[in-house]
Amino acid sequence: MTERGTSEPPDAALVVAARAGDEAAFARLMMRHHAGCLRFARHQLGDPVEAEDIVQDTFIRAYRALGRYHERDGFRSWLFRILVNRCRSFARRRQRRRERFVRDDAALERATTADGAANAAIARRLEHALDGLKAEYREAFLLRVGEELDYAEMARITGASEAALRMRVKRARDHVRARWGSDGRV
């Protein structure tokens, strides 16, 4: 990892500064990783409102746990491990409330209207393709295809073996392929 000659400081440097009390450094870390965390949570949970709340909770927990962070994990992986666990906890609570794990079209519309109708349509198409996927398949697929993480990193985040993750991604891809549609329509 190079830490010199770049206009943006690496995550590790921002973590050091944040630990030392530099609040702006933690804010920069948040802004750097918020978009990735939010899109993962939205698609993993199918509920943009809950996703935003969980991402906020993830950052608060990360802030409190920053003293226990070790660089060997990579900040993004470490943050995603917290996020994935928060998403899983939410899913369990939702299941206990006997709510169905379905996409929330109305909430999705509210969350994407600001980005324009085209983006909303794209989001709906992806949600349609993901709909019905088991949570662990969806999780693996989003981390691999959406976030482009390698399997070793995914294993550290999810606690699953690389072989299991490869199988989940394959099955998820087959599911998505069958629902994706080649003409761009849902």
Added chain:
Amino acid sequence: MFDDDRLDREVRSAYRQPADDAAARRALERVAFQRARAARSWRVPRRMAVAAIVAAMLAVCAASVLRPRRAGTVARRRPAPSVTYAAPSHVVEFALVAPHAQRVAVVGDWNGWDPQAAPMRRAGASWVVAIPLARGAHVYGFVVDGGRWVSDPKAPTTPADAFGFRRSVVVVDGTST
């Protein structure tokens, strides 16, 4: 039928919607609120921090007699307490035993906690650097291999902060020989 690469590209394109700046701002505000709330609850520890600095100032007198020019020397086992010395030039020598480290830096309130500002040089199993410091109390730590924070086990520390993290304290009084 799509091949895997094409499917992945199209899915990724749909997945990566534009960033939601409003949501990011709301997240910042919520963390800031939590931070402010935590800071209020840390008023007592902050008073303890002042006490630690005062204790360090008292200890510097003994340290200047017992160990006049060496500070921050680290042992694997718990060492006797010591404090960085204060030379007439206010140059403080920091040292950390870290035989397996690839790089070590000292960061503190005087250099903006910048790991690039004061890299240490290897001296056997130790890493050392001499830093001119202004008179007064300073807090600092070591950054090993770019991201691992290490407090100085030979120096007094502040109470744990909101991150559960303790900073080392050095007092420069400018009166030592």
